[in-house]
Structures are given as structure tokens and as C-alpha cells.
Amino acid sequence: MDAMIRRSLLLATFFICWLVSTAQQMNWTMLAEDTLYYAKDYLPDHRVVSMSGPAQVWDLRTLKAPYALSRRIIQSGEREGKTYANLVNGKQTDMIMRLTGKLTEVIQVIEDNPVCEGSRLTYSLSPAYKPYFNGVMGESYTYKGKMTSVFAWPRNMTCNWTPPSLPDSCRITITIAEETVVDGQGSLYLPIEVQQVNRHKVSVKRAIRIETRTGMLWRDITTLVPGIRLITTESYIRFVSVTTGLQLVETELDDADVPLSIEFKTHPMVTRVFTEEPTKADVFAYPNPSYDVVRFQLSDLNQGKYVLKIFNILGVLMKEIDIDVDNRRETIAVDLSELQRGTYLYRLQDKFGRTIRTKRIVLIRS
Numbered sequence: 001m002d003a004m005i006r007r008s009l010l011l012a013t014f015f016i017c018w019l020v021s022t023a024q025q026m027n028w029t030m031l032a033e034d035t036l037y038y039a040k041d042y043l044p045d046h047r048v049v050s051m052s053g054p055a056q057v058w059d060l061r062t063l064k065a066p067y068a069l070s071r072r073i074i075q076s077g078e079r080e081g082k083t084y085a086n087l088v089n090g091k092q093t094d095m096i097m098r099l100t101g102k103l104t105e106v107i108q109v110i111e112d113n114p115v116c117e118g119s120r121l122t123y124s125l126s127p128a129y130k131p132y133f134n135g136v137m138g139e140s141y142t143y144k145g146k147m148t149s150v151f152a153w154p155r156n157m158t159c160n161w162t163p164p165s166l167p168d169s170c171r172i173t174i175t176i177a178e179e180t181v182v183d184g185q186g187s188l189y190l191p192i193e194v195q196q197v198n199r200h201k202v203s204v205k206r207a208i209r210i211e212t213r214t215g216m217l218w219r220d221i222t223t224l225v226p227g228i229r230l231i232t233t234e235s236y237i238r239f240v241s242v243t244t245g246l247q248l249v250e251t252e253l254d255d256a257d258v259p260l261s262i263e264f265k266t267h268p269m270v271t272r273v274f275t276e277e278p279t280k281a282d283v284f285a286y287p288n289p290s291y292d293v294v295r296f297q298l299s300d301l302n303q304g305k306y307v308l309k310i311f312n313i314l315g316v317l318m319k320e321i322d323i324d325v326d327n328r329r330e331t332i333a334v335d336l337s338e339l340q341r342g343t344y345l346y347r348l349q350d351k352f353g354r355t356i357r358t359k360r361i362v363l364i365r366s
Contacts, residue, residue, distance in 0.1 A: 039065030039266045048237055048251050048259060054137060056186030056199075058239065060249065060264065063191055068266045073097075098128065106131050109147065115170060115210060115225055116159035123147040123174070133180050134245055137198065140181040147174040153212065161225045167212035175207045187343065187362075188239050188248060190264060194289045194362045195248060196343055200238040207231045243288060243360045281356050283308070283348040289362035292337035296346070298323070298330045304351060310336070311345040318344065339363055 041063050048058060075085045076096075087095035096108040105128035113119040126146050133141040150171045184199035208230060210222045222228060235257065239249040251262045284297045296308060303325055310319040321334055336344075340363070347358040 037068035037070055037266045038263050039063075039068045040261060040263045041065050042261050046259060048239075048249070048262070049253070049257050050184070052183040054185045056184055057189070058186065058197075058199075059189040060262075061189050061191050063262065063264055065264075065266070096122075104131070105129065113151070114172065114208070114228060115161065116154055116157060118157065119154070121149040121151060121172065123149045123172075133182075133200065134240065135180075135182045135198070137182050137185050140179060142180075143176065143178045145176050147176065148172070160227060161221070163212065163221070163224075165214070167214045167219075169213045171211045171213065171218065173209045173211075175209075177205045179203050185242070190248060192266065194364050195239075196242040196360050196362065197239040197248060198242060200240060202236040202238060204234045204236070205231070206233075243362075283346070283357050283359070285346060285359065285361045289364045290336070291364060293333055293335050294361060295331050295333050298325060298332070298348070300328060301325045301330075301356075306351065306356075307349050308332075308334070309347045309349065310334075310339070311347065313343050313345070315345075336363060 048060070050056060050058070070090060072088050073085050074088055075083060077084055081100075083099040085097050085099060086093045087097065094110055095106055096110075098105045098107050107125055107128050109123050109125065110120055111123060113121045124147070126148070129143060129145065135141060148171065150169055152169050153167050155166065180200050180202045182198050183201050186197065186199075188195050188197040208222065208228060209220065210225055210228065211218045211220050213219070222230060235253040237249075237251045237253065237259075238247055240247050246265070249262060249264045252260045254260055281300045283299070285294050286297070288294070298306070306323045306325055308321045308323060309317055312318055318339060319334070319336070321332070323330075323332060343360055343362050345358055346361055348356045350356060
């Protein structure tokens with residue numbers, strides 16, 4: 001049961017989002033109606049558990065899975081100036097989120113009932129869970145909170161445990177302590193793309209408490225319900241794209257840090273992100289990774305002359321393109337087929353040489 005609830009809390013981190021200045025906040029409203037696909041492999045490569053540090057290479061191109069899982073965010077309405085959305089896994093809603101500007105919070109998760117099989121419960125989170133952390137190497141993020149659900153004791157179904165006299169209701173409380181540490185940075189090779197990533201090591205500890213109520217009196221019956229583990233500890237490794245903020249891989253580890261399963265992104269890109277209105281001057285490269293021709297979208301720039309420079313990872317200038325901007329949004333196509341496979345930096349500068357943005361792009365070859 002704990003593993004299922006853990007998946008709901010982490011599913012949302014599988015969606016590409018705009019990065020903002022605060023580490024664990026992003027604007028999810030831009031992703032409404034997008035669909036991403038992930039697959040699961042139960043024979044993961046042990047190389048994901050490598051030593052910490054920068055300039056690493058994780059080659060996971062051998063990953064295979066028979067089918068992909070679809071996930072999407074669907075806006076459900078607005079109340080008091082805040083937007084609400086559902087995270088849908090296949091056809092099943094697993095999470096309810098509150099979107100306020102660039103702040104996204106998970107306020108409820110929907111999971112199986114650990115006491116009565118065959119039913120699902122809605123758990124409220126306190127405090128709300130910010131399901132994304134975009135720290136740099138060495139940074140960490142800790143979440144401490146509780147998930148709570150109260151339901152009327154069912155009279156028409158058999159549960160895992162039934163008291164001698166049926167109670168009025170049941171309350172499930174799960175205390176959560178989750179810590180994320182960014183411990184590595186490097187290149188991640190997947191079957192369909194190459195990305196520069198940060199590696200996150202995640203530890204999650206949970207304690208469950210089950211109570212029943214008759215009249216006004218609550219009674220702790222946790223130890224009476226068969227199959228319930230009072231405390232569980234789980235470990236994961238995640239790979240998050242440096243350039244897009246998208247979580248590409250999540251690996252579950254056992255107590256000896258041996259990979260048990262791995263869930264990975266199977267579709268190369270999400271295109272809708274490039275049609276959204278940015279909030280300040282910026283430049284985006286797509287597709288990224290790319291084979292040859294790259295389109296650079298310039299947004300919210302004043303009219304005038306600019307220059308786009310392409311550098312290799314050592315800082316050597318490889319290509320320079322002069323640009324005349326006439327429109328608020330302008331897109332140029334640049335042929336980079338003469339450059340070798342690898343990671344490059346692209347930098348947009350104004351006519352005075354001032355840098356507007358510096359980002360990364362990965363070139364791959366078939």
C-alpha cells in the first residue's frame with residue numbers, strides 16, 4: 001500500500017515544466033491536456049547506481065518495455081482565483097492539484113484502501129506537497145507532512161479485518177518524511193534521446209496509523225489489520241533534465257541499493273511547451289536533442305539586432321548567427337549538422353554584447 005501511495009505523490013514529477021527561480025515551484029497550467037508516455041522495465045542496469053559527482057555518463061539505451069503508460073494533466077475548474085487540475089494515469093485519476101500562478105501544490109491523492117480491498121480513498125495532504133525539485137548538485141529538499149483519509153465503515157463489503165461490532169467510521173493517517181539530494185550531474189542516454197541531467201537520490205520514510213470511531217471515541221487498530229507495515233523506508237534514484245526540468249527516469253532501489261525496477265520516458269519530446277507565452281525575454285531550442293536542423297524560438301525581445309552563439313562544452317565558439325528581430329516572437333532555423341555529436345551551449349546576446357540567456361542543446365546522430 002505504501003508503494004502505491006508513493007507513486008501518486010511522485011507521478012506529477014514526470015511532466016515537463018517551465019523552470020522558475022524558486023527551486024520547487026513551476027507552472028503546470030501550461031501542461032494542461034498534454035500527454036506523456038513512460039514505460040517500466042524490471043531488469044534495470046546497475047550502472048544507474050554509480051558514484052556521486054559531475055561529468056558522469058549513464059547509458060540506458062538497452063532499456064525495453066512491452067508498452068507505454070500515458071499520463072496527462074486535465075484542468076478541472078477554478079475557485080477563488082485558483083485553478084484545479086487532475087493528474088490522470090491512463091484513465092484513472094490519481095491526484096488533485098491546485099495551481100496558483102507558478103506555484104503548484106498537490107492537495108489530494110487517490111489510492112487503494114489498505115483496510116478494505118476493492119475500494120479507493122481520497123487522501124488530503126497537510127501541508128500541500130510540492131512535487132518537484134530542481135536543485136543543482138549538492139542541494140537538498142525535505143518534505144514532512146501527513147496524508148489523511150476518513151471514510152464510513154462499509155456495511156456491504158468484506159474488509160481485510162472486521163471488528164466484532166462495526167464502527168461508524170475509519171481514519172487512516174500516513175506520516176511522511178521525504179528527503180531529496182542532488183548528488184550527480186552528467187549525460188543520460190535513453191533509447192530515444194540524450195539529455196544532460198541531474199541525478200537525485202531520494203529517501204522516503206512512512207508511518208501508518210489506522211483508527212476506528214464509534215460514537216465520539218477513536219481507537220487505534222493499526223496492529224490488528226493484517227498485512228499492514230507500521231513503518232516503511234524506500235529509496236529511489238531520479239534523473240531530471242537540466243535543460244527542460246523533465247524527470248526522465250525513476251529507479252526503485254532495495255536495501256542494498258540494487259535496482260528493482262526502472263520507469264523511463266519513451267516519447268522523445270513534448271511540442272506544446274514551445275507554443276506557450278513566456279513571461280520575459282528568452283530563447284528556446286527545439287527539438288532538443290536534435291540531429292541537424294534546430295529551431296530557435298526568440299520571445300519577448302525588443303526590436304533590434306541580436307547574435308546567437310554556439311559553443312562546445314569547453315567554451316570554444318563553433319558558430320555565430322546574426323539576427324534581426326522585428327516581431328515579439330520570432331523563430332529561426334539553424335543547420336548544425338557539421339557539428340559532432342555531443343552537448344553544446346547556445347547563448348543569445350544583444351547588440352551591446354550583453355547575455356540574455358545561455359542554455360544547453362544536445363546533438364545526436366543516428
